[in-house]
Amino acid sequence: MNDIPPAFDMFHDTCKIEDGFLFKDMAVCDLGLETSAPAYLDAVASRIGYRAYDIEKGDRAGTLANIISRGLEAASISGIGKPVRIDGWDKRCVRAGPVLVESPRWALVVDRAVFPHSIYCFFLTLGREFDRVKEADGLFESYVLDGLGSELTERVADSMEKKLRGQLATSGLACSRRFSPGYCDWPLANGQKSLSKFLDTSSIGLTVLSSGAMVPAKSVSGAMIVADRLRILCPCPVCPKKDCPYRREDVWGEYEYPPRT
Amino acid sequence: MGDEKLLERIEDSVCRFEKGLEMELLPAALDSAPAKEILQALNMGIEKARRLFKKGEYALPDFLLAIDTYRAGVNFFKNRVADADKAARRVVIGVVEGDVHDMGKNIVAAVLEACGFQVTDLGKNIPGDQFLETIRSARPDILALSTMMSTTLEGMKDIIEQVKRDFPETMILVGGAPFDPDLARRIGADGYAENVITIPDETKRVLTVAREKKLLKDTGP
Numbered sequence A: 001m002n003d004i005p006p007a008f009d010m011f012h013d014t015c016k017i018e019d020g021f022l023f024k025d026m027a028v029c030d031l032g033l034e035t036s037a038p039a040y041l042d043a044v045a046s047r048i049g050y051r052a053y054d055i056e057k058g059d060r061a062g063t064l065a066n067i068i069s070r071g072l073e074a075a076s077i078s079g080i081g082k083p084v085r086i087d088g089w090d091k092r093c094v095r096a097g098p099v100l101v102e103s104p105r106w107a108l109v110v111d112r113a114v115f116p117h118s119i120y121c122f123f124l125t126l127g128r129e130f131d132r133v134k135e136a137d138g139l140f141e142s143y144v145l146d147g148l149g150s151e152l153t154e155r156v157a158d159s160m161e162k163k164l165r166g167q168l169a170t171s172g173l174a175c176s177r178r179f180s181p182g183y184c185d186w187p188l189a190n191g192q193k194s195l196s197k198f199l200d201t202s203s204i205g206l207t208v209l210s211s212g213a214m215v216p217a218k219s220v221s222g223a224m225i226v227a228d229r230l231r232i233l234c235p236c237p238v239c240p241k242k243d244c245p246y247r248r249e250d251v252w253g254e255y256e257y258p259p260r261t
Numbered sequence B: 001m002g003d004e005k006l007l008e009r010i011e012d013s014v015c016r017f018e019k020g021l022e023m024e025l026l027p028a029a030l031d032s033a034p035a036k037e038i039l040q041a042l043n044m045g046i047e048k049a050r051r052l053f054k055k056g057e058y059a060l061p062d063f064l065l066a067i068d069t070y071r072a073g074v075n076f077f078k079n080r081v082a083d084a085d086k087a088a089r090r091v092v093i094g095v096v097e098g099d100v101h102d103m104g105k106n107i108v109a110a111v112l113e114a115c116g117f118q119v120t121d122l123g124k125n126i127p128g129d130q131f132l133e134t135i136r137s138a139r140p141d142i143l144a145l146s147t148m149m150s151t152t153l154e155g156m157k158d159i160i161e162q163v164k165r166d167f168p169e170t171m172i173l174v175g176g177a178p179f180d181p182d183l184a185r186r187i188g189a190d191g192y193a194e195n196v197i198t199i200p201d202e203t204k205r206v207l208t209v210a211r212e213k214k215l216l217k218d219t220g221p
């Protein structure tokens, strides 16, 4: 179940879901993401602290768009991911081969699922060239590229999550929202260690430090629960941490997913 | 244009982050005003931008644009004003080992530089030994340690303990996502950089404490 074929490419739909995916050095356009700077302008502006009316002043929009274009060109996106069968779980953690999700909150998602069978693990990175370009001389430029890097990483991960969910749905399977070490209650260093034990990050030029940090810096790791049915897509609807900045509102509360017809 | 007007324009150019300062205004100013006065105008410009940022009239990226303009101006004078930095307080700054997030550190380094400190930026993912070596050779007044991750705090605590033991005259500032004033104190730091707005005042506060404890010579900012 966990062998990856040599050149599997999830972004070109040539895969069987259980094989996992591996893609290297792809441009933004190859992943079906927006390629024009204006499509990122508002999001990046807000990430770096501009209010909507700020970017209307002078030529800020033009300046930002130029830097964003350079950043989009520098992104050379790679990713690796595959599922691992769930061996068991209790109130504190979920065990799946070498992957240990020490998160009571996500253990609850598994506990409430109908036939949870695997955890789909992944790493995605914008590549070293993006980091290099981000080390611009100008502080402003570097800051904008940092914001773009965070935005782009999220969009790549969103796109992967959406595709996987679609592919799984065609096999009649449900998939949770993605979650990452260091968020919710999943400890960063152990979570990263466990994911990198399972996936060969060197194949996409990514190094995971013992602290959990990743090089290149604009990278994201995470997992999704795969099950026949999920009663909650993420722990947020039942989580007591009301002021959490990462709370997801657009999830199926206590309803089952996919919904019963 | 008289000297006064030209110096005012330089000040405004920094504050309003106008491009080309070092190409036109500064060379022109050099013909009619001493370099020290022009540098003073650059300093006043960045101080004005800092006040606007503090008041919320400038967003952070605007302040960074002003810093970039200021730096371009200061670089223009690097070889023209001898020993301008000599009296400046020295800061060594870096992101501790295990962390590669350096945006916050880069901004703090630039802000401190713009406030007149002489900053040695070691970079990111820096081992404790490298910090200690640099302190030994550069003898900074302040060591500023940054991390965005809680998993690197143990290592940071070790560095702080060693610096306190071997270089008690060096004051330590910490900053980054995991910190609040309480954690900063518990880890052994003398000060805590909550954000870019507070960093200059906090740095000065820490230096005042050092002066009171007779750890510093009474010069510099």
Ligand code: SF4
Residues within 6 Å of the ligand: A105, A183, A184, A185, A234, A235, A236, A239, A240, A241, A242, A244, A245, A246, A247, A248
């Ligand atoms: S609210 Fe926050 S901590 Fe709670 S489950 Fe959602 S993301 Fe996790």
